[in-house]
Amino acid sequence: MQQAPTVLHVGWMSRAVDALVRSGAEVTCAVKPADAPAARTVCARTIVVPDPTRSTDVLAGLARAGLAADAFDAVCSGLEFCLLDAAAIAGDQAGVSRALAMRDKFVQKRGVRDAGVRTADCAVLDETGAAATALPSFPQVLKPLDGGGARNTFLVADERELTAALGQPEFTAGGGPWLLEEYIPGVxxxxxxxxxxxxxxxxxxxxxxxxxxxxxxxxxxxHIVLPPRTHPELYAKVRALAETAFKALGHHDGVFHLEVFQHAEDGEIVFGECGARVGGGRTDEVVERAFGVRLHDVWARLATGRPSGVTSSPGHADDKVFGGMNLSARPGPVRAVPSAGEVLDRPGVVYAEVSAGPGTVLPDTTEATNLRAGLAVVSGADEREVEDRMRRLADWFAAQVAQETSDTAG
Ligand SMILES: Nc1ncnc2c1ncn2[C@@H]1O[C@H](COP(=O)(O)OP(=O)(O)OP(=O)(O)O)[C@@H](O)[C@H]1O
Ligand SMILES: [Mg+2]
Incomplete structure (x- = not known):
């Protein structure tokens, strides 16, 4: 590949696109109209399409611009919902299969289970009528096949609760197919x-x-990063699982965000799911502080067929532990909210961003993990201190947010 690869990035994600540009790539970005102004400030070329998560829209946008998808050195995306489309747009059939294995919850679990990795038993629910007999026992987790942020994900203890969950508007309004999984108890x-x-x-x-x-x-x-030196057994167990799982899923080059459980009964590691993307929230900022690696930079290089650029073996920081967290408050219109600077002044906070401001209507953040008023990275001497600081920060932030509703009531 030439020195400055030409890259098509599907969808808008500023940290991913910035990393591509930093890596020396000439970036064309396919984005929805609302993201076009931001994309134009950093991309060599911006293609505006109705919905970049639809490969149809992106291919049509490229054609309108007189561009051929195969003229790019690489087609990629930092966005989970565009990964499969990026491979399809590139006309890379093997890439589509790999992206599917790293994306579809059922295909992925079957793939790792066949390789001997422990994971939840699961069944696809084409129609809600067959739900009660889809899996042999309860409790179960009912979720969308392609969900994110734990949205519409329900733990059901028995058949009665399953029937009740399926009676919720999310289900009766259509949609599906859905996924039922054996519930894995544990951390x-x-x-x-x-x-x-x-x-x-x-x-x-x-x-x-x-x-x-x-x-x-x-x-x-x-989430709080556990230093390998204090958790050697956990690292060894998870490494064994991850190596087998990635081999089974064909994930040979790329970043990953894996979720696992430590089973409450026997302490063994159980595969949850895995994406070929940088973890959500500010995982990038947390990992950079804990291990000195900038995950978006690594992603940009590997996604465009180049070496990661990480030459040594990354080690954990000696003296501190780091974690990332959501900042939330009650839903509704906001009149005042702490600034990022004020959050940074709280004990142990090393990074903060606040997306809510006066006039923002805060969503109900209990609906999904990706709904929030802000994000923070918190440090401490150990895991316990970080968790304690996080809980205090969460309470402080929620108490500081002035809501229109509470004011008018008062
Ligand atoms: N089989 C299971 N056993 C126990 N808990 C589960 C199970 N499946 C899901 N969960 C819980 O629900 C959460 C959301 O489920 P899952 O990770 O499958 O969906 P998601 O919405 O795609 O999340 P992400 O945003 O990570 O992509 C998990 O993080 C976990 O806490
Ligand atoms: Mg998940």
Whole structure:
């Protein structure tokens, strides 16, 4: 490949596109109209399409611009929902199969299970009528086949709860097919890093402060990186699982965001799911501080067929532990919200961004883990101190947000 590869990025994600540009690529970006102004500031060329998650739209946009998809050195995306389309647009059939294995929850679980990796039993629910007998036992988790952020993901204890869940508007309004999974009890972890030439080059294991499904009952969405030196056994077990899983899924070169459980009964690791993308929230900022690796830069180079650029073996910071968290508040219109600077002044906070501001209508953040008012990266001497600081920060932030409703009521 030439020195400055020409790259088509599908969809808009500023951190991914910035990394491509930093890597020396000449970037064309296919984006929806609302993202066009931002894309134009950094991309060599911007193609505006109705919906970049639809390959039909992107291919038509390219044709209107007189461009051929195969004229690019690489077609890629940092966005989970565009990964498969990027491979399809590139006309890369093997890439489509790999992207599918890293995306479809059923195909993925079947793939790793066939390779001997422990994962939840699951069944696709084409029509809701067959739900009760789809899996042999309860509890179960009911979820969308291509979900994100734990949205519309329900833990059901028995047939009665399953029937009740299927009676919710999300189900009765159509949609589907859906996925039913055996419920895995235990602590949940996110595992981030990259594979290069089939070798697992970086693996960062974080414990979710509360399992993500607890977002629906107001649980804190936060993760804390566990240093390998204090958790050697966990790292060894997860590494063994990840290496087998990536081989089975054909993920030889690229970043990953893996979710696993440590089974409550026997302590063994159970595969949850895995995406070929940088983890959500500010996983990038957390991993950079914990391991000194910029995941978007690694993604940009591997996604365009170049070496990762990481030459040494990344080690964890000696003196500190880091974690990332959502900042949330009650839903509704906001009158005032702490600034990122004020969040940065709280104990241990090393990075902050606040997306809400006066006039913002905050969504109900219990609906999904990717709904929030802001994000923070918190440091501490150990895991316990980081968790304690996170809980205090979450409470402080929520209390500081001035809502129109509370004001008018008062
Ligand atoms: N089989 C299961 N056993 C136990 N908990 C589960 C199971 N499936 C899902 N969960 C819980 O629900 C959450 C969301 O499920 P899952 O990760 O499959 O969907 P998602 O919405 O795609 O999340 P992401 O945003 O990570 O892509 C998980 O993080 C976990 O907390
Ligand atoms: Mg998940």
């Amino acid at each position: 949940e972890f996110q595992v981030d890093g990259f594979v290069e030439g089939g070798e697992l080059r970086l693996m960062s294991i974080s414990r979710y402060v509360q399992n993500l499904i607890e977002v629906h009952s107001g649980g804190l969405v936060a």
